[in-house]
């Protein structure tokens with residue numbers, strides 16, 4: 001990836017995000033957020049419901065433009081990139097594990113995991129696909145479509161896809177929200193391996209203190225601002 005080596009893979013400075021509301025003043029969801037997340041680390045983003053965690057993730061990932069301030073992804077100034085450049089940056093270097101997984105509904109679990117390879121005209125590593133699904137406890141999802149999977153199974157299939165494409169940055173929004181403790185532990189083991197073992201940057205939005213405890217650092221959001229990680233509320 002181009003950009004100075006010393007630049008952190010994920011960073012923002014003075015980030016503000018407002019949404020216009022019809023007939024009313026805009027609502028400001030993020031205010032003056034600055035952070036810098038190094039390679040080889042997993043960071044938890046915590047905070048009360050509605051505090052702005054998912055919005056922060058979207059702005060850091062270039063899914064939403066900031067209203068003011070700046071955000072850099074892999075050294076790239078997101079506010080200067082065209083739509084296409086942003087899409088390419090995300091496709092080639094970023095993995096997403098969201099609750100509303102973006103699995104393709106007409107494809108089986110295996111086809112969904114193999115999709116990034118097919119899109120790049122590469123042969124999907126079928127053995128690896130099967131092994132990863134198995135490790136995540138969703139081997140049975142290989143041949144079924146997302147609508148036949150539970151929410152937790154869909155998240156794990158989406159995670160398998162991310163693991164196989166080995167992105168430089170992984171954004172995960174409540175990846176363990178729909179999982180029992182054992183599956184949540186497996187998901188966190190794998191995300192931790194991605195950060196520590198592969199030197200990637202992992203950002204995890206979570207309400208679960210056990211998940212936050214597995215991370216190297218915690219960023220706490222309250223009313224759209226960063227507060228100390230041990231702040232109440």
Ligand SMILES: Nc1ncnc2c1ncn2[C@@H]1O[C@H](COP(=O)(O)OP(=O)(O)OP(=O)(O)O)[C@@H](O)[C@H]1O
Pocket residue numbers: 019027029047048049050051052053054055056
């Ligand atoms: N497109 C939008 N238009 C207007 N307001 C929005 C929009 N997206 C988010 N918001 C508002 O921004 C605030 C923060 O939302 P966000 O989803 O980032 O919170 P969160 O901390 O991730 O919450 P939760 O933990 O419940 O998922 C909420 O009040 C939400 O209603």
